[in-house]
Amino acid sequence: GLIVGDETTHGKGTVQNVMAVRTSSPLNFFARKPPGALKLTIQQFYRVNGESSQERGIPSDITLPSVINHMDVGENSLDNHLPFDKIPAADYDAVSLINPKIVTALQTASQKRIGNNAEFAKDQDAIKKFLERKQRKTVSLNEAVLRKEIEANKQDDKKADEKDDDKTPKTPPVFRDDHYSNEVLQITLDYIQQLKQAKSAAK
16 A cells, blocks of 8 residues: 655564563562562564564655654664564565556645745744754854743744644544645545556556
């Protein structure tokens, strides 16, 4: 199938087991507190092609603008994470309706719509501001300047919260009606059309 959204999934492809630490020390008896626990990685997931989802995650076919794409929130941003690896692929028959030509056509059409969408322009502006803050290596010690920056950030957050409140009813819908969801729907329609054209051309 077609994957649309952030650049990739989180990238966790391992299984952990928590083991309690036990001790026979008489000091621990008086403390009456457990000494702690260890979290051990005991298994790893692999896809049928032999690749692990560890560290890299599952990449999207079509990426939509998102601040998350620029945050250090994936498995690869964690200290001491296990690296990506690969094992021999399973014996399987590849079944896919996705080919590079269709994906390229969908990407091109989506990028064009996003470039002409005012709501996505706001998202891009938020991404730009986030990257500027992220790449900043110094902080002003001038109280007036610092307060101004903090207030500006608060206003940006307030606008984002008000925007979410306006579009979030008391009972959240199954599928949210906003520019992001609408773009996903449009990509789906384009995908169906591309499949029809490919099927007609094959006759």
